[in-house]
Amino acid sequence: MHMIRDVLDKQVVDRNQVKIGKVDGIVAQLRQGKPPRVIAVEIGSIALARRLGPLPGRWMVILVAKLGGERHAKPHRVAWSKVRDIGLDIEIDVDVRKTAIFGWQDWLRDHIVGRIPGA
């Protein structure tokens, strides 16, 4: 398997087939005398901004921390051990509602969308 070709940027779906984002980053652990090991995938705006360069990455951290508080100031990580299936989509054994990945969507629902009649 090629991590960049087959994993990076692919659609991630959770245990209930909810589309929760694309694989925005891959985290590998360097080990002394052994090949590096993939430990997690990252999802979200901070991971994406870092791919554009260190500066956009730092800006995004500041922006996200301002909007969402310090607990959002790190990219969302899903442990590699949770990955169930790698096909056209990457299926993970996680329920998105139990993570902070959709925190901003929940905020939008509670504060804006949910208040408009007919939502």
Added chain:
Amino acid sequence: MKKLLEISLGVVTSVGGFLEVGSLATAAQAGALFHFQLVWAILLGTICIIFLVEMAGRFAAVSEHTIADGIRERFGFNAFLWPLVSTLLVNFLVLSAEIGGVSIAAELASGIGFQWWALPVAFIAWLLLWKGTFGLIEKGVSLLGLVTLCFVVAAVILKPDWTRVAVSAVPSLPHHDTATYWFMAVSILGASISPYLFMFYSAGAIEDKWDKSYLGINRAIAGLGMSFGGTISIAVLIVAALVLGANGITQVDDYHQLPLMLTPVFGFWGFVLFVASLGIACFGATVEIALQQAYLVAQGFGWNWGEDRKPREDPGFTMLYTVTIFAAAIPIALGLDPLKLTIFSMALTAASLPLAVVPFLFLLNDRSYMGEHRNGVISNAAVLFIIALGFILAVVTIPLQIFGGG
């Protein structure tokens, strides 16, 4: 029988999607100034869009991914940013122009200035997206779009010299206003080969839950639907040539001239039909482009999306079209001339084509997405041709805009 119904519905919908303020305005301008001479540009644009729409539908039916999904996944985020930003920007201008088109129709019908209509139009379109389902938008709005067939009826009643129309299917050099001629050709191509059209089509295929059994239906809809759309555009050009051009109106630079197109044929009802055609075609496009902006972002970033869900299920997706549609109404509400904006945004669409079309070459030949349904020789030749055309358009648009767009 069910298939036949599905195909005819699909054809009707794509006719509704094809004709909008851009194709109406560019065809009318071209007909008034150059008689039938630019028929070839509509024909060429229609053939190109048939291929792209067929491929977008086939990609969605086979891979269950949209074109936007595919670009992000296959080329990575950094490469995806370019088509994302350029398409969002161009679509925003086109959306503004469509809202302007509906507003002008409302002005012609009511006498109240178009800028007052921009926000109400945006609100009604938003309400339809908020409460409606994909099926309602796709079928309802497009069915109403059949009113634009009045241009075809008018073209036939006016008894044009059909041999001259047919001869114009082959490109020829202009005898006057050379820069304007090529600028109009570019705008017509931009109006026909709109990225929003094939991107929306691939998202629609997912919304309608297409699978491989739809490949035949897809081919029929792409071929017939876009051909009908092109036919109506050519009819607009013919009517403009025979009514506006023949009465000395060669420069269509004010939208108040446009309703005159149908009055010699249908009298007062010609005015009503024109206003209805303009309003409905542009309203359909308004709804579709606003939705496409939300699709593009949600698909590119991998969020949940779908017009059939309730707004509270997809807050991110819902907010995208809400913000887009009201923001796009602002330039019109501030009094920006919709006709100028239309022509400008059509040329810009043409210039942005390479970014939107180059990915087709890779995606449609990718075995992991397409399996055995990859592009054949003809489709690949068509894509290469459209890419080459796109690059030429991208290079010539800006200079032509300066010398011929004035």
